[in-house]
Amino acid sequence: MDIKVDGATAFAATGGRAFDPSLPVTVFVHGAAFDHTVWKLQARYFAWNGGSVLAVDLPGHGRSEGPPRPTIPAMADWLVALMDAAEVGEANLVGHSMGALVAMDAAARHGTRVRKLALLGAAPAIPVNDLLLGRSAEDDHHALELLTGWGYGRRAHYGVHKMPGIWMTGGGLRTLERAAPGVLHNDLVATNAYEGGEAAAATVACPTLVLIGARDLMTPAKRGHALAGMLPHSTTVVIPQAGHIMLDEEPDATLDALKDFLID
Amino acid sequence: MADPLAFKRDTLSLHAGQKPDPTTGARAVPIYQTTSYVFDDTEQAASLFNLERAGHIYTRISNPTVAVLEERVAALEGGVGAVCTASGQAALHLAVATLMDAGAHIVSSASIYGGSHNLFTHTLPRFGIETSFVHPRDTEGFRQAIRAETRLVFGETLGNPGLEIMDMPAVAAIAHEAGIPLMIDSTFATPCLFRPIEHGCDIVMHSATKFLGGHGVAIGGVIVDAGILDWEASGKFPTLTEPYLGYHGIDFAEEFGPAAFIARARAEGLRDFGACMSPTNAFHILQGVESLPVRMARHVENARKIVAFLDGHDAVSWVSYPELPSHPDHERAQILLPQGSGAIFCFGVKGGREAGRAFIEAVELLSHLANVGDAKSLVIHPASTTHQQMDAAALEAAGVGEDMVRLSIGLEDAEDLIADLERGLRAAARAAKGR
Numbered sequence: 001m002d003i004k005v006d007g008a009t010a011f012a013a014t015g016g017r018a019f020d021p022s023l024p025v026t027v028f029v030h031g032a033a034f035d036h037t038v039w040k041l042q043a044r045y046f047a048w049n050g051g052s053v054l055a056v057d058l059p060g061h062g063r064s065e066g067p068p069r070p071t072i073p074a075m076a077d078w079l080v081a082l083m084d085a086a087e088v089g090e091a092n093l094v095g096h097s098m099g100a101l102v103a104m105d106a107a108a109r110h111g112t113r114v115r116k117l118a119l120l121g122a123a124p125a126i127p128v129n130d131l132l133l134g135r136s137a138e139d140d141h142h143a144l145e146l147l148t149g150w151g152y153g154r155r156a157h158y159g160v161h162k163m164p165g166i167w168m169t170g171g172g173l174r175t176l177e178r179a180a181p182g183v184l185h186n187d188l189v190a191t192n193a194y195e196g197g198e199a200a201a202a203t204v205a206c207p208t209l210v211l212i213g214a215r216d217l218m219t220p221a222k223r224g225h226a227l228a229g230m231l232p233h234s235t236t237v238v239i240p241q242a243g244h245i246m247l248d249e250e251p252d253a254t255l256d257a258l259k260d261f262l263i264d
Numbered sequence: 265m266a267d268p269l270a271f272k273r274d275t276l277s278l279h280a281g282q283k284p285d286p287t288t289g290a291r292a293v294p295i296y297q298t299t300s301y302v303f304d305d306t307e308q309a310a311s312l313f314n315l316e317r318a319g320h321i322y323t324r325i326s327n328p329t330v331a332v333l334e335e336r337v338a339a340l341e342g343g344v345g346a347v348c349t350a351s352g353q354a355a356l357h358l359a360v361a362t363l364m365d366a367g368a369h370i371v372s373s374a375s376i377y378g379g380s381h382n383l384f385t386h387t388l389p390r391f392g393i394e395t396s397f398v399h400p401r402d403t404e405g406f407r408q409a410i411r412a413e414t415r416l417v418f419g420e421t422l423g424n425p426g427l428e429i430m431d432m433p434a435v436a437a438i439a440h441e442a443g444i445p446l447m448i449d450s451t452f453a454t455p456c457l458f459r460p461i462e463h464g465c466d467i468v469m470h471s472a473t474k475f476l477g478g479h480g481v482a483i484g485g486v487i488v489d490a491g492i493l494d495w496e497a498s499g500k501f502p503t504l505t506e507p508y509l510g511y512h513g514i515d516f517a518e519e520f521g522p523a524a525f526i527a528r529a530r531a532e533g534l535r536d537f538g539a540c541m542s543p544t545n546a547f548h549i550l551q552g553v554e555s556l557p558v559r560m561a562r563h564v565e566n567a568r569k570i571v572a573f574l575d576g577h578d579a580v581s582w583v584s585y586p587e588l589p590s591h592p593d594h595e596r597a598q599i600l601l602p603q604g605s606g607a608i609f610c611f612g613v614k615g616g617r618e619a620g621r622a623f624i625e626a627v628e629l630l631s632h633l634a635n636v637g638d639a640k641s642l643v644i645h646p647a648s649t650t651h652q653q654m655d656a657a658a659l660e661a662a663g664v665g666e667d668m669v670r671l672s673i674g675l676e677d678a679e680d681l682i683a684d685l686e687r688g689l690r691a692a693a694r695a696a697k698g699r
Binding site: 169 | 268280282314315319327339344346348496513518520527530
């Protein structure tokens with residue numbers, strides 16, 4: 001659905017059902033240069049099983065207007081503004097990679113708005129490889145290829161998607177290609193520059209799930225465990241064999257972890 | 265794709281879409297010869313039916329063996345996903361039915377497989393879908409033929425039977441300016457010789473019966489979704505961008521993004537039209553795909569030797585093969601098909617229809633039948649078989665003459681093939697003198 005946020009039209013997918021803020025709301029936040037479609041299966045589950053869903057497109061991503069926000073805190077503020085516009089008082093926040101930093105920052109600074117927090121492919125800080133940053137600055141397609149190659153775990157390069165007939169890395173690459181010029185670089189710079197992770201983690205008051213891909217090359221498992229150790233109320237789930245994009249690589253394991261944690 | 269961890273083509277041919285069977289450790293892809301799949305519990309069953317979880321429900325919609333082939337072809341073509349079908353014709357129909365409704369219009373190359381031509385000309389009009397044909401070399405003709413209601417531009421990598429090579433990047437750009445997809449039947453080229461998606465194509469189809477399977481034992485088809493066209497921005501494809509009441513109001517473009525087309529093709533097309541591939545056929549075709557790069561190299565190597573033999577032979581009036589300087593698309597072939605222009609080509613037998621008949625009846629090693637892309641070499645007379653439904657004008661438009669013989673060169677020793685062809689040409693020459 002379209003929502004006006006800060007004067008621009010923002011888009012949030014609702015999992016195939018009309019949004020109802022009176023139900024338990026779960027807000028999904030995608031990673032760098034991705035969009036709401038990365039949550040297709042998980043979003044549908046929460047929308048059709050007693051809850052309501054906002055799988056957002058961050059500004060300048062997917063179907064949302066406006067320039068991409070330049071910092072993680074600015075993205076987090078936009079996320080809370082979107083919740084205001086959608087008349088959502090309190091929600092579960094689920095974020096992946098850059099989106100996990102956004103969700104964590106929002107939970108740290110707007111604690112009353114977050115019921116539970118789930119962080120996928122997250123770490124206290126996510127330094128970005130210099131080659132990837134450089135190629136993204138030039139809007140070089142190679143940046144997307146690097147992100148696909150490192151983002152998907154080794155096993156995912158054989159495919160075997162849970163959705164029959166879907167070629168996993170091909171789908172990931174095409175989703176990234178849909179981002180407008182400059183969006184990936186904006187996101188990588190924002191992610192690379194974010195230094196507030198440790199302080200934010202220590203401030204998060206709500207229960208938090210840290211979901212780790214055991215074969216994650218971009219936020220290695222040990223960094224995920226380190227983040228869990230900084231969070232006051234954390235639960236950790238490790239998905240064996242999964243890489244950084246575990247929500248696509250292992251959609252069922254991801255969903256199981258999310259529903260076990262988020263649904264009381 | 266320069267993904268640093270991506271496997272190369274030859275590796276994908278063997279491994280894409282498969283892990284050793286987790287239960288038995290079987291290295292080969294098992295044939296999951298089952299119609300249906302046991303649910304874990306009622307919640308999982310409900311989630312599967314509502315696309316909250318992914319998995320197999322019923323083999324008409326998906327099957328583990330077929331899914332390996334689908335992923336493998338999608339990987340080789342560089343797409344986001346694929347759907348296998350009962351035949352190549354089922355693949356073409358599935359794509360058309362997924363994209364458009366009655367009242368729509370198709371712009372197609374005039375030089376296409378006779379069965380596809382028949383579908384467009386005689387069958388789809390019964391369902392309210394009209395087709396305009398354009399010569400594949402008439403790039404601007406494609407633009408001029410597009411109407412407000414056009415929903416697809418269609419062609420073949422190597423036209424049938426003249427091996428015309430359209431200016432695919434230019435035709436793709438014309439289609440995209442109109443907000444519609446370019447679909448390419450790449451059966452003759454396979455992803456080993458040409459990857460249409462890299463040249464602007466949005467949907468690739470194959471008759472998997474041909475080179476992909478490669479051994480003439482299984483009928484099948486496949487469509488691959490490039491995942492590039494923005495259906496929402498186009499605004500011409502409500503089947504992909506509007507809620508579908510047949511599936512709980514799902515909006516495929518909104519929920520599946522770049523995989524919208526292929527998701528609808530499966531969720532609606534296989535479910536409702538039902539032209540699925542059998543697991544056993546998928547297994548047979550997978551055996552072919554595993555050796556596809558090696559076989560295609562040999563097919564092309566043999567074809568080049570045969571072309572060299574025929575070109576200039578006293579009993580041969582012409583040879584049409586894009587690697588020959590005499591072919592009108594020779595330059596384009598060098599640019600688009602540097603790995604080879606395939607192993608299917610035509611030549612003319614001096615003496616017309618009777619000489620052609622004598623040739624076909626005299627060859628022994630080459631099999632006279634209505635197929636191409638087999639490991640064994642094949643021969644046919646298109647005007648009396650594959651294109652016999654077309655009237656004289658359509659035959660002329662498609663470049664099919666009465667003296668035309670089509671060869672599909674296999675993997676035999678080229679010297680044996682040349683000896684067999686020489687036998688046929690001697691018979692043709694005798695027939696020509698006896699006229």
